[in-house]
Amino acid sequence: MRRHEPAATDEPRPYAGRSAVLATMHRKEDAIAPALNTTLGLVVVPASGLDTDQLGTFSGEIARQGTMLEVAVRKARLGMQGAGLPLGLASEGSFGPHPAIPFFAAGMELLVFVDDERGIVVSESLIADATNFGRLVVAPGDALDPFLERVGFPSHALIVRANEGSVTAALAKGITDRESLARAIATAAAASSDRRARLETDMRAHLNPTRMKSLAALADRLARRLATPCPACAAPGFGRTGSRVGLTCEACGTPTEMVLAEEYGCSACGCREERPRSDGLIRAPAQYCPECNP
Ligand SMILES: [Zn+2]
Ligand SMILES: [Zn+2]
Structure with missing residues (x-):
């Protein structure tokens, strides 16, 4: 913490003992809850029965409408309505080419906190240089090992789909074993006019330990910000x-x-x-x- 920022311990903790609902279907609470609890005393509860996919999916079946911040706030409010709580959290991630370094992948992670009692929306974001984000087009039987090693398979899951055609053509998500991978590649290649399958990293948090680490770092930043009056x-x-x-x-x-x-x-x-x-x-x-x- 910078010297000129008031230390968190100088102030009473405004969220100690309070509960905030985290809108997630992907167990993000495992990464996000600890820092907020340690620094603020805030209790993070995952939303139950929430369909955050309606606000957009990484795999492209549902396009995200609006900026990352707008979608995150919408998602947080969805959780707050469901839980009947005035405090809510949600995160959004976006992955692609690094904004500053060509040919490198980067992740942008955003975490938002909505406090309807105070009428404030506080967010933090980070550019995660350490991301396994990647894709590869293959034909059945092609060598996969260098790619699989680079993307951290099988601790990190993969998505497979037809290389050509609609984004949902032969779409298989959350693949974490070789056998399912080979089967998905065969199915996707058969469904594609060029007889190829497209492999992509599954960026959903619970299937991506690298992303969970970024989210933990981001939660720490948000906690320190919320502790700063x-x-x-x-x-x-x-x-x-x-x-x-x-x-x-x-x-x-x-x-x-x-x-x-x-x-x-x-x-x-x-x-x-x-x-x-x-x-x-x-x-x-x-x-x-x-x-x-x-
Ligand atoms: Zn000069
Ligand atoms: Zn102020």
């Missing part, structure tokens, strides 16, 4: 909301794309605060300058 109104959840680029070049003073300041904010009163970089850097090295090093 707003300096103006004391509402829980004060924290970093973004950053402003423009750190100036050490040689010529030209603004660069490097971060100049961190932006902090409160989701209750809307107060904003800008803080200098936490690493103390006040000038950009000339190598990052568009003038000195175009």
Whole structure:
């Protein structure tokens, strides 16, 4: 925790002993509950009988409508309605090419906390560089071992479907053994006009230990944020909301794309605060300058 943020223990814990419902069908509570309980005393209960797939699936049968944050809030509210609780949690993940590093896969994880008593929505997100996200197109009998090793099979599950045709053609999810995998590949290849099957990592949390680790790290961030009161109104959840680029070049003073300041904010009163970089850097090295090093 940064030195200028009030320590969690300085303040009474506003959620100690309270229950929040986590909207999940994929046992995310195993990853998310511990940090929130340790840091806040919040009791996380999984929603029962909830169909979060209606808000979108990774495997593409149902497209997600809206931003990750919008879907996560919608999902949290679904859980809150079902459980009759004013506090709710939900997470959303998105996987694909890394935003900054071409040819690398990355995961974006978002965790949201909705408090209808205070009227606040507090979220945290992270870019998970460690993701097993991947895909491979194969014909029956092709060598799979390098791919299977890279994606962590069988501790991490796979999805198989026809390489061509509709997204649900010969779709098999949650595959965690070789025999089912071979059978699914044969079925999917037979259903595809090019006689090939498409293998993809199953990103549902309970079938993906790497994702569970990311979710635990994210829950820790959210817990620390909720333990940080707003300096103006004391509402829980004060924290970093973004950053402003423009750190100036050490040689010529030209603004660069490097971060100049961190932006902090409160989701209750809307107060904003800008803080200098936490690493103390006040000038950009000339190598990052568009003038000195175009
Ligand atoms: Zn320069
Ligand atoms: Zn505030």
